[in-house]
Ligand SMILES: NC(=O)c1ccc[n+]([C@@H]2O[C@H](COP(=O)([O-])OP(=O)(O)OC[C@H]3O[C@@H](n4cnc5c(N)ncnc54)[C@H](O)[C@@H]3O)[C@@H](O)[C@H]2O)c1
């Protein structure tokens with residue numbers, strides 16, 4: 385019997401046994417570093433000479449894995465096998481497809497720390513964050529499986545005398561999943577299994593930064609019984625195969641999560657009908673954020689400082705949901721800043737593959753350089769009050785950094801940095817705070833810390849973000865609790881982990897029978 389969906393609990397690392405088990409998983413994974421990984425097409429493992437080399441960002445000398453790179457010819461082969469697999473996969477019942485996801489979730493749950501340990505190497509994710517990433521991947525599988533079974537019943541519509549009308553959903557055809565590196569298990573799993581459980585074969589092109597943990601997911605889905613051709617694993621250079629996957633005339637949907645630049649490029653290219661293409665492509669594009677926490681004059685200031693701290697510096701601010709703007713009422717500005725700085729003093733920075741730290745390294749040299757550049761920009765745009773140090777001798781380490789008195793129109797307040805940098809700005813009243821919060825092109829997450837119900841009610845409608853939080857931070861959406869997706873240039877508001885998500889990968893069909 386299938387129990388109702390329940391969110392996978394997080395591991396409590398204050399318990400000694402849990403810490404020891406995690407250390408054992410890190411040790412086990414360390415023993416497997418540096419291996420070679422193939423592409424997977426039609427169930428066949430293909431090793432190529434040209435490899436993506438994945439390094440541990442916290443220890444640049446450590447190779448996590450060497451992953452075969454797909455070419456355009458491999459994309460063609462994978463698409464051919466996906467089209468063949470579609471003929472049968474679409475006819476599996478929703479329950480049969482869901483059972484594969486239940487089994488995959490069970491396999492990951494049994495090896496949970498091992499998956500999180502891979503995240504500690506492949507993306508340098510701290511233990512708690514890695515554990516939450518793995519838990520979210522399990523949640524996506526469990527949630528979408530149950531939800532597909534519900535959707536397979538179709539929806540009620542009206543009959544008339546002598547006429548029976550039925551409204552139901554069917555799969556669309558093969559499509560492409562293109563995830564980012566920052567939730568290297570959860571987002572890869574969610575964006576891959578959703579179209580699959582809906583009956584569509586998927587060509588998965590993982591991020592070049594974190595291909596090994598993506599391979600581990602594909603292995604699990606195969607072990608769980610996914611038929612050949614339903615999932616192809618195509619790591620590669622996005623400059624070589626990215627456009628090709630999107631443009632392919634047989635691609636029915638592109639399930640993308642990543643930056644605004646790549647997302648808008650994909651939306652534009654997917655809108656062009658290619659020779660031989662017989663359908664319109666659907667694009668789900670979940671993109672960047674420039675997320676704000678507002679602190680009202682009557683707020684609980686400890687709650688405010690804690691919310692800013694963990695939303696800005698959790699996983700080194702490398703979340704689309706990260707708080708990079710703190711907009712504070714003038715009467716409490718100094719106090720909130722002081723409390724946040726005080727909390728930031730306790731943040732530990734190090735290599736999570738070796739120890740339990742608050743922040744690991746940022747993902748690569750490019751990101752490290754970009755964040756350092758924004759720190760320099762911030763010094764000209766306002767006052768550096770905490771942090772600012774960065775060291776890439778061993779890994780790409782950037783310390784938590786806080787700026788104050790930044791103009792709402794300044795670059796630090798407008799551009800996505802994707803690192804541990806938060807800018808404070810002062811406002812005179814709630815109107816001004818809301819105006820500042822809405823003055824970016826993004827609209828992903830936001831939070832209001834306030835005890836004024838009238839202000840909270842206004843924010844409910846006027847704070848223009850897809851995920852709004854009251855009296856807590858703006859990161860950490862949980863499948864089934866906080867369906868996730870942004871407004872404006874943050875994306876297509878697909879609401880991952882929510883009741884509308886699977887419909888992006890389904891066609892609704894109306895059948896009307898006259899008797
Ligand atoms: N809104 C969300 O739910 C969400 C979640 C996580 C991350 N993000 C965003 O993702 C970004 C960070 O991730 P990233 O650095 O991996 O983003 P990115 O746009 O650089 O890459 C995302 C994916 O797109 C691929 N890609 C790059 N060029 C491509 C092309 N021309 N055609 C097809 N695919 C191509 C990459 O290989 C990768 O797999 C941030 O902007 C962050 O805010 C958004």
Ligand SMILES: N[C@@H](CCC=O)C(=O)O
Nearest residue numbers: 703704705859860861868
């Ligand atoms: N869903 C995650 C963010 C994903 C983007 O990086 C959160 O809610 O913090």
